[in-house]
Amino acid sequence: MSGTAPGEPITVPDDFTPAARVLRIRESPSVAASARARDLKAQGRTIIDFTVGEPDFDTPRNVKDAAIAAIEAGQTKYTAVNGTPALRAAIRSRMLRTSGIEYTDPQLTIGGGGKQVIYMAFAATLDPGDQVIIPTPYWVSYPDMVLANDGTPVIVSTRPDSAYKLTPTALEAAITDRTKWLVLNTPSNPIGVLYTPAELAALAEVLERYPHVWVLSDEIYDEILYTSQPFAGVAAAMPGIRSRVFTVNGVSKTYAMTGWRLGYGVGDPRLIAAINKLQSQVSSCPSSISQAAAAEALTGDQSFVTDCVGAYRSRRDLALRLIGAIDGLTPITPDGAFYLYIGCGDLIGRHTASGAQLRTDEDVTLFLLEAAGVAVIQGSAYGTAPFFRMSFATSESVIEAGAAAIAGAVATLR
Numbered sequence: 001m002s003g004t005a006p007g008e009p010i011t012v013p014d015d016f017t018p019a020a021r022v023l024r025i026r027e028s029p030s031v032a033a034s035a036r037a038r039d040l041k042a043q044g045r046t047i048i049d050f051t052v053g054e055p056d057f058d059t060p061r062n063v064k065d066a067a068i069a070a071i072e073a074g075q076t077k078y079t080a081v082n083g084t085p086a087l088r089a090a091i092r093s094r095m096l097r098t099s100g101i102e103y104t105d106p107q108l109t110i111g112g113g114g115k116q117v118i119y120m121a122f123a124a125t126l127d128p129g130d131q132v133i134i135p136t137p138y139w140v141s142y143p144d145m146v147l148a149n150d151g152t153p154v155i156v157s158t159r160p161d162s163a164y165k166l167t168p169t170a171l172e173a174a175i176t177d178r179t180k181w182l183v184l185n186t187p188s189n190p191i192g193v194l195y196t197p198a199e200l201a202a203l204a205e206v207l208e209r210y211p212h213v214w215v216l217s218d219e220i221y222d223e224i225l226y227t228s229q230p231f232a233g234v235a236a237a238m239p240g241i242r243s244r245v246f247t248v249n250g251v252s253k254t255y256a257m258t259g260w261r262l263g264y265g266v267g268d269p270r271l272i273a274a275i276n277k278l279q280s281q282v283s284s285c286p287s288s289i290s291q292a293a294a295a296e297a298l299t300g301d302q303s304f305v306t307d308c309v310g311a312y313r314s315r316r317d318l319a320l321r322l323i324g325a326i327d328g329l330t331p332i333t334p335d336g337a338f339y340l341y342i343g344c345g346d347l348i349g350r351h352t353a354s355g356a357q358l359r360t361d362e363d364v365t366l367f368l369l370e371a372a373g374v375a376v377i378q379g380s381a382y383g384t385a386p387f388f389r390m391s392f393a394t395s396e397s398v399i400e401a402g403a404a405a406i407a408g409a410v411a412t413l414r
């Protein structure tokens, strides 16, 4: 080993250049917005933070107990790349319950959150120049994950007249011979749209004509629903192309387990083998303790989920009523997830008390931060403008205070 003798100064290179894949991507805008809010709080400002995409509830007691029991029982070692037998059984039975599909172990991968599972799917399949179709508004991470893995995101704008859902015509127009994946997210972050079985069947009809295109279906919010319409899993709704559907889920949102970092994906065994081969060199496996906790979450008492969804529904209705009453703001009613996506086009062009003109939705979010002490995320981060996203995974009193502060600030605009 070449090295520095004791006492000798360590030579530090005077420059550092990250790899091209890092230079190509942005820091997550939601992380950046949360950091901005944190900085202001550190300066002594009172900030109402609606940027955070995680439940405010604590992880349920039975799940914590399962993790503690796993530690006490010595389940503290590496596991198989695709998880402990208990977790694999839990994922299989959960998928059977929610999709009616009987998956087997070779069809299953796990990772440090749904986020890592999606990243691994791209890493395992994309060659330079391969394209990934991403409908707007999209979860901020998809395009950057594609870019980080040498792929090309193909952003397809959705429209209000199709309820911000991808149409078969728009899908077909975006497909080329380099298309590898279509990403669907139902219900979605940031807009909460839920695809119906008929809408998914219509997309499948197009995909049947393009056997080289696979579907990555991010269903992480599948249990957080406000409609009477039941959730339609993409794999179940696309039986003709089911072998090309990779379904991603996780325990973060449904069971308030964001910090436990446990997600999973189910799909074609060849795809899974490629992901697991890569995972064997990336992290070996997620935490054994989180795996035990997730197994309990997926198979134990589910009343926590029902209670949370009831609370989210009341908060959604409250936020819709309060924000909808503010002049210039038009919230879109979400079918699921815990975000309100709010049109702010009527504020563009207005002037602040100091004479600055609001030209973009980023200007609006900075204005709300400065003038109202409310942190939200600009719609342009999600590929649509002018909007902003507000998380309602917070208490009703915080929603009331935030909406009042936004109303007060907006009233000062001219």
Ligand SMILES: Cc1ncc(COP(=O)(O)O)c(C=O)c1O
Residues within 6 Å of the ligand: 053, 112, 113, 114, 115, 116, 139, 185, 188, 189, 218, 220, 249, 250, 251, 252, 253, 258, 261, 262, 263
């Ligand atoms: C749409 C969507 N997919 C996936 C994730 C990843 O969640 P996790 O990695 O915590 O499972 C998130 C988290 O914000 C999300 O909003």
